[in-house]
Amino acid sequence: MHQVNVDGFWMDKTEVTNEQFDKFVRATTYVTIAERKPDAKDFPGVPAEKLVPGSVVFSPPSLAELNRERVAEGLEKLTEVPLDDHFLWWRYVPGASWRHPEGPQSDINGRETLPVVHVAWDDAVAYCKGAGKRLPTEAEWEYAARGGLDRQPYVWGEEQKPGGKWPANIWQGRFPTENTTEDGFKTTAPVATFPPNGFGLFDMAGNVWEWCSDWYLPDYYAHTPSKNPRGPDTSFDPNEPGVMKRVQRGGSFLCSDLYCIGYRPSARMKSSPDTGLSHTGFRCVKDARPPKS
Ligand SMILES: [Ca+2]
Numbered sequence: 510m511h512q513v514n515v516d517g518f519w520m521d522k523t524e525v526t527n528e529q530f531d532k533f534v535r536a537t538t539y540v541t542i543a544e545r546k547p548d549a550k551d552f553p554g555v556p557a558e559k560l561v562p563g564s565v566v567f568s569p570p571s572l573a574e575l576n577r578e579r580v581a582e583g584l585e586k587l588t589e590v591p592l593d594d595h596f597l598w599w600r601y602v603p604g605a606s607w608r609h610p611e612g613p614q615s616d617i618n619g620r621e622t623l624p625v626v627h628v629a630w631d632d633a634v635a636y637c638k639g640a641g642k643r644l645p646t647e648a649e650w651e652y653a654a655r656g657g658l659d660r661q662p663y664v665w666g667e668e669q670k671p672g673g674k675w676p677a678n679i680w681q682g683r684f685p686t687e688n689t690t691e692d693g694f695k696t697t698a699p700v701a702t703f704p705p706n707g708f709g710l711f712d713m714a715g716n717v718w719e720w721c722s723d724w725y726l727p728d729y730y731a732h733t734p735s736k737n738p739r740g741p742d743t744s745f746d747p748n749e750p751g752v753m754k755r756v757q758r759g760g761s762f763l764c765s766d767l768y769c770i771g772y773r774p775s776a777r778m779k780s781s782p783d784t785g786l787s788h789t790g791f792r793c794v795k796d797a798r799p800p801k802s
Contacts, residue, residue: 516796517796525633525790527620543627562603564605592685624716633791646737649721717790718757718788719758724740725779727747730777
């Protein structure tokens with residue numbers, strides 16, 4: 510923990526919605542990464558028939574399904590889905606994209622006020638640019654999330670569930686197989702469904718993860734410059750060496766206190782910039798004053 514200062518900035522009150530993203534795409538004919546055919550030279554060794562546009566969708570196995578597979582492989586039955594293997598609940602779905610969040614048969618009709626998902630970092634940057642804004646730095650994001658509170662575990666304060674009510678769209682139940690939807694939502698919620706933080710910003714905890722502009726290094730954040738830290742010049746994730754990653758913040762509807770507790774304002778996440786996921790979105794910021802030239 511250390512103190513940093515950030516210059517004044519404005520931040521979108523909500524995550525960017527499907528409706529907002531749709532307007533941007535119509536105006537610019539922008540095509541998101543999930544909708545583009547993957548380039549063979551970026552995926553050496555992958556057979557041509559597998560190089561199809563798509564995105565990664567949350568698709569948890571049931572314990573029974575998992576055990577059927579394990580028995581077939583001669584492995585012991587499990588009593589819970591293990592939490593150390595995220596490949597168990599993430600699946601690459603051909604045709605999945607922001608327009609088709611669960612795959613080609615799904616669409617966003619009636620989901621106008623839900624946060625846009627399956628947007629890669631480059632897609633988020635393109636949207637912000639088109640809006641005359643930019644992605645927040647990780648430090649800006651955390652400052653904004655805390656909403657004026659000092660060193661509190663949650664963006665709303667100290668108690669996890671004040672007054673017995675969940676103040677954010679996160680996961681209740683045994684992740685990833687049991688979602689009790691105690692907070693009212695199984696997946697994403699319309700933006701601004703839950704109360705805002707002290708700065709009037711909605712969903713700074715939960716709903717969807719939000720891209721930041723910074724590259725990810727595990728130890729950078731503990732030793733940043735004290736003035737307007739902008740992230741390291743390079744990226745390294747010890748869990749996946751060789752894959753450059755950008756920072757994400759805020760947690761999502763999939764964050765459980767049994768697993769990542771990613772909805773705390775101190776929690777960090779990272780993902781490769783070309784990856785869209787069904788729980789990842791973003792919001793933009795704008796400098797309060799143009800920088801002096
Ligand atoms: Ca969020």
